[in-house]
Amino acid sequence: MDQKHVHPLLVKYARIGAYKQPHCPGCGNGIVAQCMLRAIDELKLDMDKIVFASGIGCSSWIPSPLFNADVLHTTHGRSLAFATGVKLSNPELRVVVFTGDGDSAAIGGNHLIQAARKNIEILTVLVNNRIYGMTGGQVAPTTPHGVKTKTTPYGNLEYPFDLCKLVEAAGASYVARWTTFHTRQLVSSMKKGLLKKGFSFIEVISQCPVQYGTFVGIRDPAEMLHIFRKISVPFEKAKNMSREELEGKIVIGEFVDIERTGLAEAYQRLLEMMNL
Amino acid sequence: MDQKHVHPLLVKYARIGAYKQPHCPGCGNGIVAQCMLRAIDELKLDMDKIVFASGIGCSSWIPSPLFNADVLHTTHGRSLAFATGVKLSNPELRVVVFTGDGDSAAIGGNHLIQAARKNIEILTVLVNNRIYGMTGGQVAPTTPHGVKTKTTPYGNLEYPFDLCKLVEAAGASYVARWTTFHTRQLVSSMKKGLLKKGFSFIEVISQCPVQYGTFVGIRDPAEMLHIFRKISVPFEKAKNMSREELEGKIVIGEFVDIERTGLAEAYQRLLEMMNL
Amino acid sequence: MKKVRIHINEDLCKGCGICISLCPNKVFAKSEEISSKGVFLPVIIHGDKCIACRICEEHCPDLAIFIEAQDVEK
Amino acid sequence: MKKVRIHINEDLCKGCGICISLCPNKVFAKSEEISSKGVFLPVIIHGDKCIACRICEEHCPDLAIFIEAQDVEK
Amino acid sequence: MSSGANKIIEPGTHFLMGNEACALGAVVAGCKFFAFYPITPANEIAEYMSVLLPKVKGIYIQMEDEISSIASVIGASWAGRKAMTATSGPGFTLMQENIGYAVATETPCVIVDVQRCGPSTGTPPLPMQGDVYQAKYGSHSEYPIIALAPSSVKEMFTLTIESFNLAEKYRTPVILLSDALVGHLMETFEIPDLSQIEIVERKKPDKETSDAKYFLDEDVAPMPVFGCGYKAHVTGSTHDEKGLRNVEDPVYVDKVVRALHRKIEKHKENIVKVETKFLDDAEIALLTYGSVARTAIHVVNQARKTGIKVGIIRLITLWPFPDVQVQSAARKTGRIVVMENNLGQVVNKVSEVAAKYADVKFLPPRIIGSLHEPEYVINFLKEVY
Amino acid sequence: MSSGANKIIEPGTHFLMGNEACALGAVVAGCKFFAFYPITPANEIAEYMSVLLPKVKGIYIQMEDEISSIASVIGASWAGRKAMTATSGPGFTLMQENIGYAVATETPCVIVDVQRCGPSTGTPPLPMQGDVYQAKYGSHSEYPIIALAPSSVKEMFTLTIESFNLAEKYRTPVILLSDALVGHLMETFEIPDLSQIEIVERKKPDKETSDAKYFLDEDVAPMPVFGCGYKAHVTGSTHDEKGLRNVEDPVYVDKVVRALHRKIEKHKENIVKVETKFLDDAEIALLTYGSVARTAIHVVNQARKTGIKVGIIRLITLWPFPDVQVQSAARKTGRIVVMENNLGQVVNKVSEVAAKYADVKFLPPRIIGSLHEPEYVINFLKEVY
Amino acid sequence: MTRTEIIIGGFGGQGSVLAGVILGRAAAYDGKKVAQSRSYGAEARGGAARSEVVIADEEIDYPLVITADYLVAMSQPAFERYVSKVKASGLVVIEEDLVRPERKLPENLKLVKVPATKIASREFGRPMVANMVMLGALAALTGVVTIDSLIKSIRASVSKGMEEINVAALKKGQEYTSAMVGGVHETS
Amino acid sequence: MTRTEIIIGGFGGQGSVLAGVILGRAAAYDGKKVAQSRSYGAEARGGAARSEVVIADEEIDYPLVITADYLVAMSQPAFERYVSKVKASGLVVIEEDLVRPERKLPENLKLVKVPATKIASREFGRPMVANMVMLGALAALTGVVTIDSLIKSIRASVSKGMEEINVAALKKGQEYTSAMVGGVHETS
Ligand SMILES: Cc1ncc(C[n+]2csc(CCOP(=O)(O)OP(=O)(O)O)c2C)c(N)n1
Ligand SMILES: Cc1ncc(C[n+]2csc(CCOP(=O)(O)OP(=O)(O)O)c2C)c(N)n1
Ligand code: SF4
Ligand code: SF4
Ligand code: SF4
Ligand code: SF4
Ligand code: SF4
């Protein structure tokens, strides 16, 4: 490929031969990928000391194969459990998990809350497109009430998770939500998460023009980004809004940012004590 | 057995030949069992229209085989998923799940939060003895920080879940916590839960004199009940206490009590609409 | 006043001692003899002090104890 | 003032139109021709209006577009 | 509960995807509960079920994973509904613990496994026949199972119905072992008048029985339904005929394991189905099943024209294994070539039961994960012939 | 990393439970990561590991379930640690998806399955040998596995070490198929000087290689370790030698499936171990493994005294199946009696490979879930002799 | 036994699979036995998609294409990959602007070029219906299915509201090629 | 081959398993080969518990009891269940207050009664150490292991702080029966 026209972040951080993103045209996952590379670049982190883990789903292809680093593309829903083994084994490695709303809010829900409770030093980026993208548009535990999908032809009878609230209740050290429109805030959150010594969770509301878009009648990815901008409400402002006012809105911002000893560090302390 | 000396609740509600509780002497699970039978008795419910489901663990033996009703003793951690199938299939049945902190806060954590999110009309009684009782005293996701157990010989490095907070964040309609000392409050909560048209969750902090008791050095079940009484703080009072003041305390009370359409009812409405 | 009968079921009781310890009026004591099932049963030592509060009954994990109480004329 | 170069990588671009739609200054338009890969690429129609805000770059899902900007003397 | 299928299905020629035919078959069989977790290449079954079921008062629910999907199916079955789930490889693996529970508790239900390429995540949209042994041995310990292998869209319809019938008749989970090829294939096929299709309904116990034994019968015990006063006690722990747990004495383990096997062994003759063609004068038999049978049938038709005396034995039932039928084919032909889309599974069973009677050869596809090409098979036959 | 085991283990006579011996063996082998979810009858392995590991800078972690236990073990292995988990029936079932992942990604790790009575929850503290086929076929699709069966406390120690050695040598998960009897048995046995025990260390790739191929080697590819600049790409999807995903073309499926099998087949001779006794002049061979072998050895010792010419072939390796050795025993004796604590698993493999050469009979225990009693076996032998 | 085999291939998103389904269903309406199969890339995304249709008068045993009678190629990779599967004297219909057949053409193959995407964009503003243009062309050139059945099939297969535009595109394809019937380009 | 087989049985919680472990470890200290196995009720709870110990000079093949030389019975059910496994001329030691041997006794069995729980309660206020009293009695009556090894074994087996009381209980059992050696009750 003509390197002249290749994005500097790709030249610097992409696996050779993996420049081409594996996602559909206009998919938000690529935006998230770019934000992560930018965060790493701005922090000047060594890619050789980061492990990227992911599960199964479109969002789980963000680092795989694009990122030129150690990449652990695992089974559906289990990436956080794999990542826990990596982090405990070598606490000097930074561990970043990319996952989807099906991957970590459906089948992997337990690993998500347990990782938060354990406060294991992992940054988790959950790309929430409110649908199962990869398998073709089935309802997810994040799909809004009433929405028709491939498997809710008469409308979704269930209610979606507020994932940030859930992860906060489970004990995470850092919790934030942005959309793929809010790339700069997202990069800055990612930088915080990369440096945090505890479990960090960033939910990114993302467009899936091909599946979710089809069901809600908005197939244009750019239009989705415009809508994200319009319906996003900063956390601070949302506090003073009623439940009705918040209907259909996306509350964005940083919800939690506390300090508590992470599990890998606690374990290292134990080892030091035992092996004096 | 000499029926004269048999507890009236056993005569009325116990399976023939199952009068003898399968738990260790002084175990809190029996107290929870009695409270449930009392709640049913006070509400004059028909046992033939209640299904009791449970997982695997000492606490999962509460209805099995004692309760003379339909009992579904399932696999470890999965009782809520089985119960969901029962409830959706026959919404006229009341469904009650007994589970443990290992059963539903470790392996079954996902099913717990999903059931809460779906707001399926099931009453879940989680007996939290802060340990794996049945398997012999290993650390649980509810074991307090620092406690030594069979598998944390140097002290627990992790932090316990606040299960009520977690289930609330997931979307439950009714959430309460009591201890085995608070039998009357527990009975009254159970009555509410039995009548609730949404997901109800009652956490009961319970004594396990044989396993947990051994590790914390309190093997006398009565002493544990006295301690529960002492360290319990009503929710309303706890609101005004600092994090430090609450250290080592048990916050008891009703945390959530709201109305939201349950999933089984929503499904019934859909069926009615479709089959007009 | 109440006429109270305390029933202890020796087949079910596991000798945990909860009833003994929780009774506000110290109605029970622990037996000194081991039963054929290897259990030290509670024995009623102050039956007359029982006020039928049912604390013992409600906290017995084995439903091995219950109170029959009848109101009687004073 | 800035000297700006907009790079569009035709091998990577999938023609999603995000850059076209998000650019505050309408620098791009959609090509009328289908590329050999079946894609309608963005074309620069008002390159001079670009202020190097990088909104297009940061929102391109395929890292197919980026801005080279140099400060130049006025 | 009537199936209500006549409201939504017309007899006559249909052009459907295998997965859709499966959904239709389920509804015809009286399926009233379907739980699912999305996975390629099984999704179309669910998508169609989500449309169909509410029309016949059935329940479609998407669960948080495959473990809970099969769990809710078992719960639904005890609540009296005919129930099914569908999945593929990784999901089938996750279901195994509760499939074992269903076997142990004698819970009728149907599990469709639309096999894809593995191991692990593998290649989801491509077909393979790697889960044959897993269907029987995927859950720990020892238990019997029934598994059927459809070869066509038509059989996705008929064998789904048969799966329900067997499940209800013998109180057991039944596995429909399809694959990505048959699942995604669209074909024309005929649906007869629904009244001509045999549908088996569950046998319920008399209410009067005081000493109720709902499990581990000499034959098949009638099955109580929750909410009807049976006071059923259902457990995956070792139990007695009343369903009550005994986890002290190996005698009970022995009883459970043997009773579960006896139930299926006893009725094996009624369960097992194979299809044979040209076997009578065959000097070589192609033994095959599922999608691969399509090549085999083609090859046999072609080969006969060129004078090669080859016959076919197509296993419709994979478990319990059709040993009698395979042995008879072995005796008849003396030479068996096993064709399957894997590195050798059914061929092991064939050797086990028939190596004494026939020379058993194995022919995997040229490229695992694809159908055997007719030419490739014919060349192989010419070589060995 | 040095195992550090000499800090905590004295050579000489030990009186330990099988599960404890397993933990000790793991530490001696250099295990530095152990993840677990409690389950009877495997708990003592974990309890001892939680005490031992921190003393040798190892990690003990209790995870939220078995799925995450094996997941974290795989993660730890890629981070460079020798890693193990232990479980029993239901937990082994739940681990299967990720065991398949470990096979597909060529991740060394050890899984101890202390088998208990099933099916389903069954009877946890009692022994059974129900998981033999599951060890090979429990995960979907087709893959090879290595599984060993210890017969004594001593072998819980030695074969745990052997499991690690094989895992590291061949980049594969290895299953130690123990059972509740051997796991909970306490026995005296000797631990030699640790320097006399062979420990295999992982082969790492040269850093210089520009065109790094870390997977699907003709033999066994060296394994990159995370954090060292290898930029490894590890996926359970179908992949090429570089680990990069290709989920379009069946050619890649074929390549993965065959390469994984080739790796084990190629070294089968070095992997497979059986123990034979009195076979030379035997007129009948007892074929057995694991705890049941204890009865068989006893019986053979007794029978020889009464003139019954019976020999024994004890399988130490169950997978890959020792077909050559079994066939040789079959040829020698002409009669094989298979003894195992189930309704017939290894006996199927024996028939498959040896029915042509010997009469194969199956002898389950009198009561499934318990050891064969010596008298029962002797009576059987007298009958068939 | 009559047995006609068709391959339709293109980029993911061009609707090759849907075209195969519509073709198959049309043949079914014509009273034929039909087997239609598909292949596409990983789960949802896909870089390439292919549809195979086998049409016969009797039961179809082997359901995949053995040697194709017709190939419809809407992308260069699809053309290159499948052209070798077309039998001698078979017909290849290509998307004129997306396929450059120069190099890879075996002898005796008949080749027809259709600017389907251009037609679809120009006439309907919807490049996605290029697949129907191609289908119309194929039907007109070969008569493998009747146009009536194709129209019925489109109505039964596409999402509500999209029926007429698809039918119209089909007809455009039919028109574009019907002039050529009997006189298609020979392999160069 | 010398092979001595012992069964120790009782209610769950009486420490039959621990007694077996201590006995086995003591035999190991004596230089013997030992196999000790256990059985107890469902996972933690247990209504009954049993320990089997096989002691030999050579490698032990079959590790379970075939016919017991000695039975230590601390509960009625344990006695009734295992007494038939004791070989003719074997020895049975029973907890005097918890086992009523009247009915089930085969001929030729030697029987010794020890009021172990009473001794444990009376002397130490801890009924749980009755198992050590029984073990002391068994060792004194049979010499199957040395008392020194038993004491060492107790120290290595019980939880910290509980060593001395267990050793003391062992000695009480030893004392109680040592007078009897050679003159134990014959089966009535
Ligand atoms: C055990 C298992 N079940 C199901 C699947 C099929 N599957 C692949 S991706 C996926 C869901 C993807 O949804 P999400 O995590 O939201 O990712 P997205 O594609 O939407 O980014 C599923 C269910 C699988 N691979 N493994
Ligand atoms: C899949 C599976 N894993 C592990 C077990 C073993 N097991 C039985 S009960 C239990 C935990 C019990 O803990 P909890 O739920 O807290 O119940 P408790 O006994 O404390 O009441 C476990 C891990 C099992 N039965 N199944
Ligand atoms: S299906 Fe949706 S989430 Fe997946 S790659 Fe396509 S647009 Fe993105
Ligand atoms: S182990 Fe603990 S929780 Fe279980 S029955 Fe005994 S006391 Fe109760
Ligand atoms: S509380 Fe119940 S079990 Fe405990 S001692 Fe009293 S009567 Fe017995
Ligand atoms: S009822 Fe109250 S007063 Fe009477 S014995 Fe029980 S606890 Fe004591
Ligand atoms: S945003 Fe990127 S992929 Fe989309 S049209 Fe612009 S350059 Fe192409």
Ligand code: SF4
């Ligand atoms: S940098 Fe800003 S102004 Fe320039 S083209 Fe991109 S979006 Fe438009």
Ligand SMILES: [Mg+2]
């Ligand atoms: Mg998603």
Ligand SMILES: [Mg+2]
């Ligand atoms: Mg617990």
